[in-house]
Amino acid sequence: NLVRNLSIIRFYLTPNGNLGGSKPRFVLDSGKLAIVNSPTLSGQDFLDTVLQKNVSPLVKHDYWYREDEQRFPVYYHSEAVRAVFSVYKAYERREVRNRMYFDKEGEALMVTAAIAESFKREVEGIGAQAYVSILPQREILDAHASGAFPLAEMLKARSIDVLDFGPMFAAKAKELGVEALYLPDSHLTALANRLIAEEINRRLSREIDGVSK
Secondary structure, eight states, rough: TTTTTGGBBBBHHHHTTTOOOBOEEEEETTEEEEEESSSOOOOHHHHHHHHSSSSOGGGGGTTOOOOOHOOOOOOGSSHHHHHHHHHHHHHHHHHHHHHHHEEEEEEHHHHHHHHOOOOHHHHHTTOOOOOOEEEEOOHHHHHHSSSSSSSHHHHHHHHOOOOOHHHHHHHHHHHHHHHHHBOOOOBOOOOHHHHHHHHHHHHHHHHHHHHOO
């Protein structure tokens, strides 16, 4: 969700997917969360923005909006050129996304950490205990192995209880193969979901027993 947290219109994040819709997002204003695109762009306003007929000024808050990508220059009439350009842009976006997970001063991590802090305050405000689970991305699974993943470190530094499944997934992938945990579309397999549920049960059961005693 790090990269999705910076998005307003899904099409700009994943232009090779369906048109999608728009969603609210949080931005940091003097270190505090502020919400934009709420209520969301919809109907004709949404279509006019995506079709570049009357672009909403809200796109300035969409990290993934690239004005140059929305134009249709003359050379786009060549299918070969369009194909090469699409492959290049897809690779470029993947590299940008992967860097986001490790840039502790970057907007993606800072906004996500602020959202987690807000979540923690709300949960504790009703007298409950907050936990944040980190489910590792297949593409950067190796980086999770050490247990020092930047998001986990940032949340722990903010006194947020973290259930980081990265090290366990990295170990299981080495033992069973990455295909045992991830489907071809990178969503989790049944085994991966079971491992998560079992670990959550173990962690919370220990803590509940400790409170009871």
